[in-house]
Amino acid sequence: MGRRVTLALVKPNGEPLGTTRPYDVEPQWWQEVQPVVEGARDELGIDVVVLRLVASENPLPHGGGITYLAEYDGPALDLGPFDPDWIKPHPLRMTWAQPGGPAASLRWAGAETGVQQRTWHLSSVWRLDGAWLKEAPPFLKHEAIVLEWLGKHVPDLVPRVLKADGSRLLMAHVPGIDQYDAEPAEVVEMAVDLVEIQALAAGHVDELIALGVPDWRENPFIERVSATIDAYAEQLAADERQRLAKLVDGLPQRFEQLADCGIPDSLVHGDFHPGNVRSDGTRRVILDWPDSVIGHPVLDLRGPELDERWSALWRKEIPGCEPERALAVKRPLVALRGAAVYHDFLVGIEPTERPFHVADPLNHLRSAIS
Numbered sequence: 001m002g003r004r005v006t007l008a009l010v011k012p013n014g015e016p017l018g019t020t021r022p023y024d025v026e027p028q029w030w031q032e033v034q035p036v037v038e039g040a041r042d043e044l045g046i047d048v049v050v051l052r053l054v055a056s057e058n059p060l061p062h063g064g065g066i067t068y069l070a071e072y073d074g075p076a077l078d079l080g081p082f083d084p085d086w087i088k089p090h091p092l093r094m095t096w097a098q099p100g101g102p103a104a105s106l107r108w109a110g111a112e113t114g115v116q117q118r119t120w121h122l123s124s125v126w127r128l129d130g131a132w133l134k135e136a137p138p139f140l141k142h143e144a145i146v147l148e149w150l151g152k153h154v155p156d157l158v159p160r161v162l163k164a165d166g167s168r169l170l171m172a173h174v175p176g177i178d179q180y181d182a183e184p185a186e187v188v189e190m191a192v193d194l195v196e197i198q199a200l201a202a203g204h205v206d207e208l209i210a211l212g213v214p215d216w217r218e219n220p221f222i223e224r225v226s227a228t229i230d231a232y233a234e235q236l237a238a239d240e241r242q243r244l245a246k247l248v249d250g251l252p253q254r255f256e257q258l259a260d261c262g263i264p265d266s267l268v269h270g271d272f273h274p275g276n277v278r279s280d281g282t283r284r285v286i287l288d289w290p291d292s293v294i295g296h297p298v299l300d301l302r303g304p305e306l307d308e309r310w311s312a313l314w315r316k317e318i319p320g321c322e323p324e325r326a327l328a329v330k331r332p333l334v335a336l337r338g339a340a341v342y343h344d345f346l347v348g349i350e351p352t353e354r355p356f357h358v359a360d361p362l363n364h365l366r367s368a369i370s
Contacts, residue, residue: 018079031120052097096124140290176280201267262321339364
């Protein structure tokens with residue numbers, strides 16, 4: 001099913017104009033707005049800048065009828081009614097989701113225009129001439145810190161930062177394509193880059209925390225997970241609450257087991273998968289670091305395809321370590337961390353964008369005990 005899009009148009013100064021007729025675009029995730037912008041040009045003959053999602057037919061972010069608020073600065077149009085709630089201020093609204101916000105960001109980047117790729121509560125991404133402009137919410141603003149630090153130590157493995165200011169980030173273009181469709185052998189080799197970064201950063205944990213990278217080691221991990229379980233207690237069955245309580249009670253022992261494996265805490269990417277790796281066939285670059293934290297490196301492994309290579313690399317890096325033991329205890333930790341992360345997202349975003357993540361905390365909590 002495709003996305004059936006309606007645009008609620010406002011002038012750059014925020015004055016409401018009305019709604020367009022619906023049109024269909026590719027059935028991608030709602031935050032992918034390049035097809036929305038191109039569809040407005042092709043189907044409606046107008047140029048727009050998408051600001052944010054304001055209404056959705058489906059409860060989850062894929063397909064269905066959706067309405068975006070969008071800037072339009074052109075001739076008068078024959079438009080439908082406009083809901084005034086769509087432009088009511090909200091304290092959690094992102095700067096780029098407000099009229100005038102994208103233009104201000106482009107000016108900061110030194111660009112008059114660009115290609116809008118993505119906009120939602122977790123990021124705004126524009127492709128510029130030879131560069132990428134990215135913005136993140138306050139709770140994920142440390143990506144620039146991480147990339148600048150990694151750029152000093154492993155510059156070939158990460159995008160080059162051209163300019164940064166708080167949550168705004170301008171990065172040099174990285175040649176190649178995102179590796180969503182990478183062959184299995186190439187996916188396995190991505191572990192080489194991951195372990196190189198993890199082994200390096202393990203000796204700089206205190207420095208990275210002092211710079212602002214979030215701490216997800218044992219005590220903060222348990223505190224965040226416990227708070228998340230408390231927040232969803234009423235939506236969990238009694239037996240689910242009991243099993244989660246037992247799992248949390250055993251977390252200190254799990255972290256002790258991780259420490260006994262001999263692999264130290266380090267920089268965790270937080271969303272490591274082939275789609276966040278870009279390659280031109282010669283060079284691989286790891287993208288998208290806003291979810292990065294300080295924690296145990298095993299938290300970066302999603303799925304079994306990297307396990308064997310990752311383990312062999314760590315045994316070479318630290319003779320005598322036992323990466324297989326780390327893998328044996330990691331699964332509920334990954335799910336518990338996911339629940340806490342998505343809960344934090346929901347707390348930090350405005351209501352119209354909560355469909356992106358509303359089901360995720362409970363799903364991850366239940367996965368942790370499945």
